[in-house]
Amino acid sequence: MDPFKLLTKGTKLSAKSQDGRLVVLPSAGPAKTPQTLAVGVIVPEQDAITKGTKRKRTTSSSTEKPLSSVPPQVPDFFSHGTTADVPIVNNKAINDIQHPGSTDDTSELSFVRKSEIECQQILRRHKIKLTLMKSVASKKRINGKKVEMVQLTPQPLEDFASLRSRFKISKRLAGNLVQLGYTLPTEVQLGAIPLLLGNDEDRGLHRLPKWKNTGKSHVDLLSVAPTGSGKTLAFLIPVIQGLLNSKHESSTSEEANTLNAHIKAIILAPTHELADQIVNESRKLVQGTGLKVSGMKKGMRILIDQDDKNSAGEVDSIVKADLLISTPMALANVIASDSSEARTVPSIHYLVMDEADVLLDPLFREQTVAIWNACTNPGLQVSFWSATIGASIENLAQELIITRRKELKIPSKNHYILRVIAGLKDSAIPIVSHRLTYAATEQGKLLAIRQILRPTGFEYGHSLRPPFLVFTQTISRATALHSELLYDIPFEAGGSNRIAVLHSSLSDTARSDIMTRFRRGEIWILITTDLLSRGIDFRGVNGIVNYDIPTTSAAYVHRAGRTGRAGREGGIAITLYTKEDIPYVKNIANVIAASERVHGKKSSEQAGESLPRWLLDALPNVSKKTKKELKKRGVKERAAGFMGSSVRISTKSGFQRQLEDKKKGARAASQKKTLESEVEAEHEQLGSESEWGGLED
């Protein structure tokens, strides 16, 4: 049966294949656990999480129930925090958290610290590594020796319920987490939240030689964790709790009104789409807390000048929010264009950089650093988050932290730069099935994508079902591919309405309209550029197609990471490559091989994957120079402005095109000839008419 026809009838797909077998639907289905890296972990069942009863010992692979026992699942494409994705939660627990005093207060629960060995075991099982970074460690000269990096053992966060008992987070925030269905932290949350919310003992800093207990040390954090592993929540919980603490403190001081008009935290993200998504996530978490979250919009101002105050001493025209989320460009422009002399935002206590490697890439670096420099508060905590942070970006981040502190004369005593890594650094998500497919030519790629759209011998779990994303190298290629595929979806399945193109040349309104329609499931195939490759969380996306190869391995990691979110299995990442791509494709093959090794597939041939050992060996290595050029310009034959026809997106072959051009030329010539002869005839007629002289009265 045509999958499109099936989907138009509604989203209530039966989980049975044609032969009547029960099948696991791809990543649109609910995740068993958001923890994707753990081995031999005790995974509490949902009931056990909320009722505190049954526990089950299992491994990540053994958590899978046998196929026959998987209950039929209803794909709920793109649902965001709706019932299909949210585990069953205990209403009593919500009530306890939201209505203090009505029953036992969870904050009364005492937290028992684990021994260092127990902590080490948990961290090892979850593949979490915490390091005190070189820049600070070497300065401290531990035991008189210059140390490169020091490994720390923090107290991990094992469940969200302990956020109240351990860190005394607000009842509202804890209640919102329960209501949104968050019970079990993902690996990055398990490792990073205690570092940001806790004290030196939680961070493991107290075990450092020469450590002096001066209360809570100041930490800045670099965090590297796989795509879809919940980094957003890992930075939002500590920031929101920090804002609530400072709101509570300032409400008792005289400056309360003025202080409350100031923004205290900034989150930077590279695209509007990602910034909007973080705004939405934050708003859900701050509900009922009294905190205000704002996304940066045109015409907003953030700096406070005395002139801005009206007669009542209130501040007009200034965005009144505790947390501001923006792209670097929008915010840097606002700061630069402000009329006040200082152009600093001293009220900022938290600066979060999501997709930090892009924000510190030359493309955005100037704006990002300008914003950072404007944050002059000595207590500023800065954190960097991404699935890929290379060594050069790590070093740059440390350098910038240290230089800023020196310039502002902030003492470095008790200041630490920490790094948390979940899983294998800079690698592609292992629960996704990665396929590298040779398509030979552009024509081959078109045929391949058409086959993906209309698969023959369709089988659940093997073919890529809509909804999915298709990535191209440039805007013009995205547009060309869209026009080419526009009528490929059968009319009964919604036809051309089901396929759309999204890129940065579209207006903001058009972009957000397409995003909404894709999230709602109205659009099934979204053709885009790298604009959507980072951070965007479409829960129900079944896979991605790299129509054009990504130009860096990091880009591959992020594009592939749009599927397999929060532990959802069954996602597919297909990369089509042509003969032009062969010199560059080894990068991607290496990332895939590393990811499959993480997933325990020792030999991909054995595992039946599409990346056999011989291919990996046969592909040429990519030189550093080529990598650089590729990053800058992409595959040059596909770059904007390249005139060659061999890489044009079109079903027609060059020969066919030539024939058509010839025919067109001949038709035009014959039309011209006809026109000329008609004109001539007309002239002749006019001539004869003039000779005739017309009728006389």
Ligand SMILES: Nc1ncnc2c1ncn2[C@@H]1O[C@H](COP(=O)(O)OP(=O)(O)OP(=O)(O)O)[C@@H](O)[C@H]1O
């Ligand atoms: N503890 C959790 N339990 C269940 N789901 C979670 C948990 N934490 C986050 N999620 C869900 O996981 C999905 C991915 O989260 P998020 O967008 O924060 O990932 P990310 O690590 O930032 O990914 P990327 O690197 O692609 O930006 C979201 O839908 C989020 O709601």
